[in-house]
Amino acid sequence: MGACPEITAWRPRVEGIDEVFHAHFPDHVYPMHTHDAWTLLLVDEGMVRYDLDRHEHGAPSSVVTLLPPHVPHNGDAATPGGFRKRVLYLNTGQIDADLVGRAVDRPVLRDPRLRLRVDQLHRTLERPDDELEAQSRLALVSERLAGHLRDEVAPAPQVPDRRVAYALRDLLDEHVVEGLTLREAADRLHSHHAHLVRAFSREFGLAPHQYLTGRRVDLARRLLLGGMRAPEVAASVGFYDQSHFSRHFKRVVGTSPGRYARTGSADHRRRSRAPRTNAA
Template sequence: MASEPSRTSPTSRSSRTVSAWRPPVAGVVEVFHARFTEYAYPMHVHEAWTLLIVDTGAVRYDLDRHEHGTPHDTVSLLPPHVPHNGSPVTAEGFRKRVLYLDGTYLGDELIGAAVDHPDLRDPLLRRRVGQLHGTLVRPGEELEAESRLMFVGERLRGHLRGDPVASPRAADPVLARRLRELLDERVVEGMELREASALVGAHPAHLVRAFSAAYGIAPHQYLTSLRVGRARRLLLEGRTPSEVAVATGFYDQSHLTRHFRRLVGVPPGRFRAG
Protein backbone atom coordinates (compact mmCIF):
# COMPACT_ATOMS: atom_id res chain seq x y z
CA MET A 1 0.00 0.00 0.00
CA ALA A 2 1.34 3.45 -0.86
CA SER A 3 2.49 5.55 2.04
CA GLU A 4 0.99 9.00 2.28
CA PRO A 5 3.15 11.84 0.89
CA SER A 6 5.06 13.65 3.63
CA ARG A 7 5.13 17.43 3.40
CA THR A 8 7.02 20.36 4.87
CA SER A 9 5.69 23.89 4.93
CA PRO A 10 7.59 26.85 3.48
CA THR A 11 9.97 28.48 5.92
CA SER A 12 9.91 32.18 6.66
CA ARG A 13 13.26 32.96 5.01
CA SER A 14 13.20 30.66 2.01
CA SER A 15 10.61 28.50 0.35
CA ARG A 16 11.04 24.76 0.81
CA THR A 17 8.01 22.59 0.12
CA VAL A 18 8.43 18.84 -0.18
CA SER A 19 6.25 15.78 -0.83
CA ALA A 20 7.83 12.32 -0.73
CA TRP A 21 6.40 8.81 -0.75
CA ARG A 22 7.09 5.26 -1.92
CA PRO A 23 4.38 3.89 -4.21
CA PRO A 24 3.67 0.14 -4.56
CA VAL A 25 5.15 0.07 -8.07
CA ALA A 26 8.05 -2.27 -8.80
CA GLY A 27 11.24 -0.39 -9.65
CA VAL A 28 10.29 2.91 -7.96
CA VAL A 29 12.18 3.48 -4.71
CA GLU A 30 10.78 6.95 -4.03
CA VAL A 31 8.76 9.78 -5.56
CA PHE A 32 9.97 13.24 -4.56
CA HIS A 33 8.28 16.55 -5.45
CA ALA A 34 9.88 19.77 -4.21
CA ARG A 35 9.84 23.54 -4.53
CA PHE A 36 13.06 25.28 -3.43
CA THR A 37 14.32 28.84 -3.71
CA GLU A 38 17.61 29.37 -1.89
CA TYR A 39 18.51 25.80 -1.00
CA ALA A 40 21.56 24.19 -2.65
CA TYR A 41 22.41 20.50 -2.46
CA PRO A 42 26.02 19.67 -1.50
CA MET A 43 27.89 16.92 -3.32
CA HIS A 44 26.22 13.58 -2.58
CA VAL A 45 25.38 10.22 -4.14
CA HIS A 46 22.33 7.97 -4.45
CA GLU A 47 22.11 4.22 -4.66
CA ALA A 48 19.22 4.69 -7.08
CA TRP A 49 18.91 6.14 -10.56
CA THR A 50 17.62 9.73 -10.30
CA LEU A 51 15.11 10.71 -12.99
CA LEU A 52 14.47 14.46 -12.77
CA ILE A 53 12.17 16.92 -14.51
CA VAL A 54 11.92 20.62 -13.64
CA ASP A 55 8.51 22.29 -14.03
CA THR A 56 9.49 25.87 -13.20
CA GLY A 57 12.87 27.56 -13.00
CA ALA A 58 16.07 25.62 -13.63
CA VAL A 59 18.72 23.68 -11.75
CA ARG A 60 22.45 23.63 -12.33
CA TYR A 61 24.51 20.73 -11.09
CA ASP A 62 27.95 19.16 -11.35
CA LEU A 63 28.26 15.51 -12.30
CA ASP A 64 31.64 13.85 -12.71
CA ARG A 65 33.27 17.33 -12.53
CA HIS A 66 31.24 18.67 -15.46
CA GLU A 67 28.51 21.31 -15.16
CA HIS A 68 25.01 20.55 -16.44
CA GLY A 69 21.59 22.20 -16.38
CA THR A 70 17.92 21.31 -16.48
CA PRO A 71 15.69 23.65 -18.47
CA HIS A 72 12.00 22.80 -18.37
CA ASP A 73 12.03 20.75 -21.59
CA THR A 74 14.81 18.42 -20.41
CA VAL A 75 14.74 15.05 -18.67
CA SER A 76 17.83 14.51 -16.52
CA LEU A 77 19.00 11.02 -15.61
CA LEU A 78 21.68 10.81 -12.91
CA PRO A 79 23.28 7.38 -12.41
CA PRO A 80 23.75 5.70 -9.02
CA HIS A 81 26.95 6.11 -7.00
CA VAL A 82 28.18 9.12 -9.05
CA PRO A 83 28.60 12.32 -6.95
CA HIS A 84 26.54 15.36 -7.92
CA ASN A 85 25.19 18.54 -6.37
CA GLY A 86 22.42 20.97 -7.30
CA SER A 87 21.34 24.58 -6.91
CA PRO A 88 18.79 26.99 -8.41
CA VAL A 89 19.89 29.02 -11.40
CA THR A 90 17.92 32.13 -10.42
CA ALA A 91 16.61 33.71 -7.22
CA GLU A 92 13.11 32.42 -8.04
CA GLY A 93 14.31 28.87 -7.43
CA PHE A 94 12.80 25.80 -9.04
CA ARG A 95 10.02 23.25 -8.78
CA LYS A 96 11.00 19.69 -9.61
CA ARG A 97 9.62 16.17 -9.72
CA VAL A 98 11.96 13.24 -9.18
CA LEU A 99 11.72 9.48 -9.45
CA TYR A 100 14.33 7.39 -7.70
CA LEU A 101 14.51 4.09 -9.57
CA ASP A 102 15.98 0.89 -8.21
CA GLY A 103 19.73 0.73 -8.81
CA THR A 104 19.32 -2.33 -11.02
CA TYR A 105 16.49 -0.83 -13.06
CA LEU A 106 18.62 0.30 -16.02
CA GLY A 107 21.73 -1.81 -15.49
CA ASP A 108 25.28 -0.91 -14.50
CA GLU A 109 26.44 -1.10 -18.11
CA LEU A 110 24.51 2.12 -18.83
CA ILE A 111 26.09 4.21 -16.06
CA GLY A 112 28.92 5.48 -18.28
CA ALA A 113 26.52 6.69 -20.97
CA ALA A 114 24.41 8.47 -18.34
CA VAL A 115 27.49 10.21 -16.92
CA ASP A 116 28.44 11.42 -20.41
CA HIS A 117 24.93 12.60 -21.38
CA PRO A 118 22.67 13.04 -18.32
CA ASP A 119 20.39 15.70 -19.86
CA LEU A 120 18.04 14.33 -22.52
CA ARG A 121 16.09 16.68 -24.79
CA ASP A 122 13.20 14.50 -25.83
CA PRO A 123 9.68 16.00 -25.77
CA LEU A 124 8.00 12.58 -25.88
CA LEU A 125 10.07 11.29 -22.97
CA ARG A 126 9.41 14.51 -21.03
CA ARG A 127 5.68 14.13 -21.57
CA ARG A 128 5.72 10.47 -20.56
CA VAL A 129 7.63 11.18 -17.35
CA GLY A 130 5.12 13.91 -16.48
CA GLN A 131 2.22 11.53 -17.15
CA LEU A 132 3.85 8.90 -14.95
CA HIS A 133 4.10 11.38 -12.07
CA GLY A 134 0.45 12.26 -12.59
CA THR A 135 -0.43 8.58 -12.21
CA LEU A 136 1.77 8.01 -9.17
CA VAL A 137 0.02 10.70 -7.11
CA ARG A 138 -3.26 8.76 -7.44
CA PRO A 139 -3.46 5.62 -5.26
CA GLY A 140 -4.98 2.59 -6.96
CA GLU A 141 -3.47 3.22 -10.40
CA GLU A 142 -0.56 0.80 -10.05
CA LEU A 143 -1.20 -1.09 -13.32
CA GLU A 144 -1.23 2.17 -15.26
CA ALA A 145 1.87 3.43 -13.45
CA GLU A 146 3.71 0.19 -14.13
CA SER A 147 2.83 0.40 -17.82
CA ARG A 148 3.92 4.03 -18.09
CA LEU A 149 7.16 3.32 -16.22
CA MET A 150 7.90 0.49 -18.61
CA PHE A 151 7.68 2.79 -21.65
CA VAL A 152 9.74 5.47 -19.89
CA GLY A 153 12.45 2.91 -19.11
CA GLU A 154 12.38 1.62 -22.65
CA ARG A 155 12.98 5.09 -24.04
CA LEU A 156 15.70 5.86 -21.50
CA ARG A 157 17.56 2.69 -22.48
CA GLY A 158 17.21 3.69 -26.11
CA HIS A 159 18.83 7.06 -25.43
CA LEU A 160 21.68 5.56 -23.46
CA ARG A 161 22.31 3.00 -26.19
CA GLY A 162 22.06 5.59 -28.96
CA ASP A 163 18.65 4.61 -30.37
CA PRO A 164 15.73 6.40 -28.65
CA VAL A 165 13.14 5.41 -31.28
CA ALA A 166 10.36 3.42 -29.68
CA SER A 167 9.57 -0.10 -30.86
CA PRO A 168 6.64 -0.45 -33.30
CA ARG A 169 3.24 -1.63 -32.16
CA ALA A 170 3.09 -5.42 -32.17
CA ALA A 171 0.12 -7.36 -33.60
CA ASP A 172 -0.35 -10.55 -31.58
CA PRO A 173 -4.05 -11.29 -31.09
CA VAL A 174 -3.43 -14.60 -29.28
CA LEU A 175 -1.24 -12.90 -26.69
CA ALA A 176 -3.76 -10.08 -26.34
CA ARG A 177 -6.57 -12.53 -25.71
CA ARG A 178 -4.57 -14.33 -23.04
CA LEU A 179 -4.01 -11.07 -21.16
CA ARG A 180 -7.69 -10.18 -21.50
CA GLU A 181 -8.65 -13.52 -19.99
CA LEU A 182 -6.29 -12.91 -17.05
CA LEU A 183 -7.79 -9.47 -16.43
CA ASP A 184 -11.31 -10.90 -16.68
CA GLU A 185 -10.41 -13.39 -13.95
CA ARG A 186 -8.83 -10.78 -11.68
CA VAL A 187 -11.15 -7.79 -11.92
CA VAL A 188 -11.27 -7.10 -8.19
CA GLU A 189 -7.81 -8.31 -7.18
CA GLY A 190 -6.07 -6.72 -10.16
CA MET A 191 -2.76 -7.85 -11.57
CA GLU A 192 0.74 -6.46 -11.86
CA LEU A 193 2.11 -6.19 -15.35
CA ARG A 194 5.19 -8.19 -14.41
CA GLU A 195 3.03 -11.00 -13.07
CA ALA A 196 0.97 -11.08 -16.26
CA SER A 197 4.12 -11.09 -18.37
CA ALA A 198 5.50 -14.06 -16.43
CA LEU A 199 2.24 -15.99 -16.78
CA VAL A 200 2.00 -15.56 -20.55
CA GLY A 201 5.74 -15.64 -21.23
CA ALA A 202 6.02 -12.29 -23.01
CA HIS A 203 7.97 -9.07 -22.44
CA PRO A 204 5.81 -6.44 -20.68
CA ALA A 205 6.24 -3.89 -23.49
CA HIS A 206 5.23 -6.41 -26.15
CA LEU A 207 2.29 -7.51 -24.02
CA VAL A 208 0.91 -3.98 -23.60
CA ARG A 209 1.42 -3.16 -27.28
CA ALA A 210 -0.26 -6.38 -28.38
CA PHE A 211 -3.27 -5.75 -26.14
CA SER A 212 -3.62 -2.11 -27.22
CA ALA A 213 -3.32 -3.02 -30.89
CA ALA A 214 -5.92 -5.77 -30.62
CA TYR A 215 -8.54 -3.95 -28.56
CA GLY A 216 -7.83 -0.25 -29.03
CA ILE A 217 -7.50 0.27 -25.29
CA ALA A 218 -4.66 -0.11 -22.79
CA PRO A 219 -4.82 -2.96 -20.24
CA HIS A 220 -5.33 -0.60 -17.29
CA GLN A 221 -8.19 1.14 -19.13
CA TYR A 222 -9.80 -2.22 -19.85
CA LEU A 223 -9.59 -3.29 -16.21
CA THR A 224 -11.02 0.02 -15.01
CA SER A 225 -13.92 -0.33 -17.45
CA LEU A 226 -14.75 -3.77 -16.07
CA ARG A 227 -14.68 -2.43 -12.53
CA VAL A 228 -16.97 0.48 -13.38
CA GLY A 229 -19.37 -1.92 -15.09
CA ARG A 230 -19.57 -4.02 -11.94
CA ALA A 231 -19.97 -0.88 -9.86
CA ARG A 232 -23.00 0.17 -11.91
CA ARG A 233 -24.74 -3.13 -11.25
CA LEU A 234 -24.04 -3.02 -7.51
CA LEU A 235 -25.23 0.58 -7.23
CA LEU A 236 -28.48 -0.35 -8.97
CA GLU A 237 -28.91 -3.10 -6.36
CA GLY A 238 -28.90 -0.40 -3.70
CA ARG A 239 -25.35 -0.72 -2.34
CA THR A 240 -23.62 2.46 -1.20
CA PRO A 241 -20.67 3.93 -3.13
CA SER A 242 -18.27 3.14 -0.28
CA GLU A 243 -19.38 -0.52 -0.28
CA VAL A 244 -19.17 -0.69 -4.05
CA ALA A 245 -15.64 0.75 -4.13
CA VAL A 246 -14.37 -2.09 -1.93
CA ALA A 247 -16.35 -4.75 -3.78
CA THR A 248 -15.09 -3.77 -7.23
CA GLY A 249 -11.37 -3.35 -6.60
CA PHE A 250 -11.05 0.43 -6.29
CA TYR A 251 -8.62 1.91 -3.76
CA ASP A 252 -11.34 3.91 -2.02
CA GLN A 253 -14.57 5.78 -2.74
CA SER A 254 -12.81 8.77 -4.29
CA HIS A 255 -10.93 6.42 -6.63
CA LEU A 256 -14.27 4.91 -7.70
CA THR A 257 -15.85 8.35 -8.08
CA ARG A 258 -13.06 9.68 -10.30
CA HIS A 259 -13.31 6.82 -12.80
CA PHE A 260 -17.09 6.44 -12.55
CA ARG A 261 -17.65 10.12 -13.34
CA ARG A 262 -15.24 9.92 -16.28
CA LEU A 263 -16.86 6.82 -17.83
CA VAL A 264 -20.52 7.33 -16.89
CA GLY A 265 -20.78 11.12 -16.77
CA VAL A 266 -22.10 11.41 -13.21
CA PRO A 267 -20.70 10.42 -9.80
CA PRO A 268 -21.86 7.06 -8.35
CA GLY A 269 -24.06 8.68 -5.70
CA ARG A 270 -26.11 10.54 -8.30
CA PHE A 271 -26.25 7.46 -10.53
CA ARG A 272 -27.62 5.42 -7.60
CA ALA A 273 -30.17 8.08 -6.67
CA GLY A 274 -31.39 8.30 -10.25
Protein backbone atom coordinates (compact mmCIF):
# COMPACT_ATOMS: atom_id res chain seq x y z
CA MET A 1 0.00 0.00 0.00
CA GLY A 2 1.38 3.40 -0.99
CA ALA A 3 1.99 6.31 1.35
CA CYS A 4 -0.96 8.57 2.08
CA PRO A 5 -1.03 11.91 0.27
CA GLU A 6 -1.42 15.23 2.08
CA ILE A 7 -4.13 17.36 0.48
CA THR A 8 -5.71 20.72 1.28
CA ALA A 9 -8.24 22.27 -1.09
CA TRP A 10 -10.66 25.16 -0.83
CA ARG A 11 -12.56 27.68 -2.88
CA PRO A 12 -11.53 31.21 -1.87
CA ARG A 13 -13.84 34.20 -1.83
CA VAL A 14 -11.82 35.74 -4.65
CA GLU A 15 -13.41 36.18 -8.04
CA GLY A 16 -11.32 34.57 -10.76
CA ILE A 17 -9.98 31.66 -8.69
CA ASP A 18 -12.13 28.53 -8.87
CA GLU A 19 -10.03 26.45 -6.47
CA VAL A 20 -6.81 26.39 -4.46
CA PHE A 21 -5.15 22.96 -4.21
CA HIS A 22 -2.08 22.11 -2.08
CA ALA A 23 -0.77 18.55 -2.06
CA HIS A 24 2.13 16.25 -1.31
CA PHE A 25 1.96 13.08 -3.40
CA PRO A 26 4.55 10.40 -2.52
CA ASP A 27 3.59 8.13 -5.41
CA HIS A 28 0.42 9.33 -7.15
CA VAL A 29 0.18 9.07 -10.95
CA TYR A 30 -2.34 11.28 -12.73
CA PRO A 31 -4.08 9.68 -15.72
CA MET A 32 -4.88 11.73 -18.79
CA HIS A 33 -7.54 14.30 -17.86
CA THR A 34 -8.63 17.87 -18.52
CA HIS A 35 -9.78 20.90 -16.52
CA ASP A 36 -12.23 23.61 -17.48
CA ALA A 37 -9.91 26.21 -15.94
CA TRP A 38 -6.35 27.45 -16.37
CA THR A 39 -4.05 25.36 -14.14
CA LEU A 40 -1.31 27.48 -12.54
CA LEU A 41 1.22 25.15 -10.92
CA LEU A 42 4.13 25.62 -8.52
CA VAL A 43 6.22 22.60 -7.52
CA ASP A 44 7.84 23.17 -4.12
CA GLU A 45 9.59 19.82 -3.70
CA GLY A 46 10.62 17.23 -6.28
CA MET A 47 9.76 17.42 -9.95
CA VAL A 48 6.69 16.55 -12.02
CA ARG A 49 6.80 14.94 -15.45
CA TYR A 50 3.72 15.34 -17.65
CA ASP A 51 2.48 15.05 -21.21
CA LEU A 52 0.54 17.92 -22.77
CA ASP A 53 -0.84 17.60 -26.28
CA ARG A 54 1.41 14.54 -26.88
CA HIS A 55 4.59 16.38 -25.85
CA GLU A 56 6.56 15.58 -22.69
CA HIS A 57 7.42 18.34 -20.24
CA GLY A 58 8.95 18.72 -16.80
CA ALA A 59 8.03 21.00 -13.89
CA PRO A 60 10.94 21.56 -11.48
CA SER A 61 10.67 23.80 -8.45
CA SER A 62 12.28 26.80 -10.16
CA VAL A 63 9.57 27.43 -12.78
CA VAL A 64 5.91 28.33 -13.11
CA THR A 65 3.73 25.98 -15.13
CA LEU A 66 0.55 27.11 -16.87
CA LEU A 67 -1.69 24.44 -18.38
CA PRO A 68 -4.56 25.65 -20.60
CA PRO A 69 -8.19 24.59 -20.15
CA HIS A 70 -9.67 21.62 -22.03
CA VAL A 71 -6.28 20.26 -23.15
CA PRO A 72 -5.53 16.69 -21.92
CA HIS A 73 -2.52 16.16 -19.67
CA ASN A 74 -1.26 13.65 -17.13
CA GLY A 75 1.43 13.77 -14.44
CA ASP A 76 3.69 11.80 -12.14
CA ALA A 77 6.80 12.27 -10.03
CA ALA A 78 10.13 12.51 -11.82
CA THR A 79 12.09 12.34 -8.54
CA PRO A 80 12.20 9.84 -5.66
CA GLY A 81 9.85 10.64 -2.82
CA GLY A 82 7.14 12.17 -4.97
CA PHE A 83 6.42 15.87 -5.19
CA ARG A 84 4.83 18.73 -3.28
CA LYS A 85 2.81 21.26 -5.27
CA ARG A 86 0.50 24.24 -5.04
CA VAL A 87 -2.10 24.87 -7.73
CA LEU A 88 -4.47 27.68 -8.57
CA TYR A 89 -7.33 26.88 -10.92
CA LEU A 90 -8.00 30.20 -12.62
CA ASN A 91 -11.33 30.98 -14.21
CA THR A 92 -11.12 31.11 -18.00
CA GLY A 93 -11.96 34.81 -17.86
CA GLN A 94 -8.56 35.55 -16.29
CA ILE A 95 -6.62 34.88 -19.52
CA ASP A 96 -7.89 35.35 -23.07
CA ALA A 97 -9.03 32.17 -24.79
CA ASP A 98 -6.98 33.05 -27.88
CA LEU A 99 -3.83 32.35 -25.83
CA VAL A 100 -4.60 28.66 -25.29
CA GLY A 101 -2.47 27.64 -28.26
CA ARG A 102 0.51 29.60 -26.94
CA ALA A 103 0.16 27.86 -23.57
CA VAL A 104 0.09 24.45 -25.24
CA ASP A 105 3.33 25.25 -27.05
CA ARG A 106 5.16 26.57 -23.97
CA PRO A 107 3.59 25.76 -20.62
CA VAL A 108 6.86 26.22 -18.69
CA LEU A 109 7.59 29.82 -17.66
CA ARG A 110 11.08 30.55 -16.31
CA ASP A 111 10.39 33.80 -14.53
CA PRO A 112 11.58 34.19 -10.89
CA ARG A 113 9.54 37.37 -10.43
CA LEU A 114 6.37 35.63 -11.58
CA ARG A 115 7.09 32.67 -9.31
CA LEU A 116 7.49 35.02 -6.36
CA ARG A 117 4.20 36.73 -7.15
CA VAL A 118 2.34 33.41 -7.40
CA ASP A 119 3.89 32.30 -4.10
CA GLN A 120 2.76 35.56 -2.45
CA LEU A 121 -0.74 35.06 -3.84
CA HIS A 122 -0.90 31.57 -2.34
CA ARG A 123 0.20 32.89 1.04
CA THR A 124 -2.45 35.60 0.93
CA LEU A 125 -5.15 33.08 0.00
CA GLU A 126 -4.28 31.02 3.08
CA ARG A 127 -5.76 33.87 5.13
CA PRO A 128 -9.56 34.05 4.76
CA ASP A 129 -9.67 37.76 5.46
CA ASP A 130 -7.64 39.68 2.89
CA GLU A 131 -9.69 39.46 -0.30
CA LEU A 132 -8.66 42.86 -1.67
CA GLU A 133 -4.98 41.95 -1.30
CA ALA A 134 -5.58 38.61 -3.04
CA GLN A 135 -7.52 40.32 -5.84
CA SER A 136 -4.69 42.82 -6.35
CA ARG A 137 -2.06 40.09 -6.45
CA LEU A 138 -4.17 38.00 -8.82
CA ALA A 139 -4.55 40.94 -11.21
CA LEU A 140 -0.77 41.35 -11.47
CA VAL A 141 -0.21 37.58 -11.83
CA SER A 142 -2.81 37.26 -14.61
CA GLU A 143 -1.35 40.27 -16.41
CA ARG A 144 2.16 38.79 -16.31
CA LEU A 145 0.95 35.36 -17.46
CA ALA A 146 -0.78 36.92 -20.45
CA GLY A 147 2.35 38.98 -21.12
CA HIS A 148 4.45 35.81 -21.30
CA LEU A 149 2.06 34.19 -23.75
CA ARG A 150 2.09 37.33 -25.90
CA ASP A 151 5.85 37.85 -25.58
CA GLU A 152 5.18 41.13 -23.76
CA VAL A 153 6.61 40.42 -20.30
CA ALA A 154 8.35 43.79 -20.15
CA PRO A 155 5.95 46.30 -21.79
CA ALA A 156 6.94 49.86 -22.47
CA PRO A 157 6.66 52.15 -19.43
CA GLN A 158 3.21 53.70 -19.08
CA VAL A 159 2.50 57.33 -18.40
CA PRO A 160 1.51 57.65 -14.73
CA ASP A 161 -2.27 57.82 -14.40
CA ARG A 162 -2.70 60.14 -11.42
CA ARG A 163 -6.38 60.66 -12.17
CA VAL A 164 -7.33 57.01 -11.69
CA ALA A 165 -5.04 56.71 -8.65
CA TYR A 166 -6.80 59.56 -6.84
CA ALA A 167 -10.21 58.32 -7.97
CA LEU A 168 -9.48 54.92 -6.45
CA ARG A 169 -8.29 56.55 -3.22
CA ASP A 170 -11.56 58.48 -3.02
CA LEU A 171 -13.49 55.28 -3.64
CA LEU A 172 -11.62 53.45 -0.89
CA ASP A 173 -12.24 56.38 1.48
CA GLU A 174 -15.97 56.05 0.79
CA HIS A 175 -15.95 52.33 1.62
CA VAL A 176 -13.53 52.02 4.52
CA VAL A 177 -15.76 49.82 6.66
CA GLU A 178 -17.69 47.75 4.13
CA GLY A 179 -14.83 47.58 1.63
CA LEU A 180 -15.20 46.83 -2.07
CA THR A 181 -13.79 44.33 -4.53
CA LEU A 182 -11.20 45.20 -7.13
CA ARG A 183 -13.71 44.35 -9.85
CA GLU A 184 -16.25 46.79 -8.38
CA ALA A 185 -13.60 49.50 -8.35
CA ALA A 186 -12.53 48.70 -11.91
CA ASP A 187 -16.13 48.82 -13.15
CA ARG A 188 -16.83 52.15 -11.45
CA LEU A 189 -13.62 53.74 -12.70
CA HIS A 190 -13.74 52.11 -16.15
CA SER A 191 -10.22 50.79 -15.78
CA HIS A 192 -8.49 47.41 -15.87
CA HIS A 193 -7.81 45.68 -12.52
CA ALA A 194 -4.04 45.54 -12.93
CA HIS A 195 -3.88 49.14 -14.14
CA LEU A 196 -5.71 50.27 -11.00
CA VAL A 197 -3.22 48.49 -8.74
CA ARG A 198 -0.20 49.79 -10.64
CA ALA A 199 -1.43 53.39 -10.86
CA PHE A 200 -2.33 53.54 -7.16
CA SER A 201 0.92 51.92 -6.00
CA ARG A 202 3.00 54.19 -8.23
CA GLU A 203 1.28 57.37 -7.05
CA PHE A 204 1.03 56.68 -3.31
CA GLY A 205 3.84 54.20 -2.63
CA LEU A 206 1.59 51.45 -1.25
CA ALA A 207 -0.94 49.00 -2.63
CA PRO A 208 -4.71 49.64 -2.40
CA HIS A 209 -5.21 46.92 0.21
CA GLN A 210 -2.45 48.43 2.38
CA TYR A 211 -4.11 51.85 2.18
CA LEU A 212 -7.50 50.43 3.17
CA THR A 213 -6.00 48.51 6.09
CA GLY A 214 -4.27 51.68 7.32
CA ARG A 215 -7.53 53.64 7.19
CA ARG A 216 -9.29 50.92 9.18
CA VAL A 217 -6.53 50.86 11.78
CA ASP A 218 -6.74 54.66 12.16
CA LEU A 219 -10.48 54.42 12.74
CA ALA A 220 -9.93 51.58 15.22
CA ARG A 221 -7.47 53.70 17.23
CA ARG A 222 -10.04 56.43 17.71
CA LEU A 223 -12.72 53.97 18.78
CA LEU A 224 -10.40 52.18 21.22
CA LEU A 225 -9.36 55.45 22.86
CA GLY A 226 -13.03 56.37 23.03
CA GLY A 227 -13.71 53.36 25.22
CA MET A 228 -15.09 50.78 22.76
CA ARG A 229 -14.04 47.18 23.46
CA ALA A 230 -11.62 45.57 20.99
CA PRO A 231 -14.02 42.81 19.79
CA GLU A 232 -16.63 45.44 18.99
CA VAL A 233 -14.07 47.62 17.24
CA ALA A 234 -13.01 44.78 14.94
CA ALA A 235 -16.50 44.48 13.47
CA SER A 236 -17.14 48.23 13.49
CA VAL A 237 -14.19 49.07 11.25
CA GLY A 238 -14.52 46.23 8.74
CA PHE A 239 -12.10 43.53 9.88
CA TYR A 240 -13.04 39.90 9.31
CA ASP A 241 -12.74 38.86 12.96
CA GLN A 242 -10.78 39.62 16.14
CA SER A 243 -7.72 37.67 14.99
CA HIS A 244 -7.68 39.51 11.66
CA PHE A 245 -8.01 42.85 13.48
CA SER A 246 -5.29 42.10 16.05
CA ARG A 247 -2.80 40.92 13.43
CA HIS A 248 -3.11 44.02 11.28
CA PHE A 249 -3.32 46.43 14.22
CA LYS A 250 -0.13 45.10 15.80
CA ARG A 251 1.69 45.20 12.47
CA VAL A 252 0.77 48.85 11.93
CA VAL A 253 0.81 50.25 15.48
CA GLY A 254 3.38 47.99 17.13
CA THR A 255 1.19 46.76 19.97
CA SER A 256 -2.05 44.85 20.48
CA PRO A 257 -5.44 46.62 20.45
CA GLY A 258 -5.97 45.78 24.13
CA ARG A 259 -2.69 47.30 25.26
CA TYR A 260 -3.22 50.33 23.06
CA ALA A 261 -6.66 50.90 24.58
CA ARG A 262 -5.28 50.67 28.12
CA THR A 263 -2.81 53.48 27.42
CA GLY A 264 -5.77 55.79 26.90
CA SER A 265 -7.58 54.92 30.13
CA ALA A 266 -7.95 57.57 32.84
CA ASP A 267 -6.16 55.39 35.42
CA HIS A 268 -3.23 54.86 33.10
CA ARG A 269 -2.93 58.58 32.38
CA ARG A 270 -2.98 59.41 36.10
CA ARG A 271 -0.29 56.84 36.82
CA SER A 272 1.89 58.09 33.97
CA ARG A 273 1.64 61.69 35.26
CA ALA A 274 2.22 60.83 38.91
CA PRO A 275 5.61 62.13 40.16
CA ARG A 276 8.14 59.50 41.11
CA THR A 277 9.54 59.54 44.65
CA ASN A 278 12.87 58.15 45.72
CA ALA A 279 12.83 55.34 48.25
CA ALA A 280 13.97 56.34 51.74
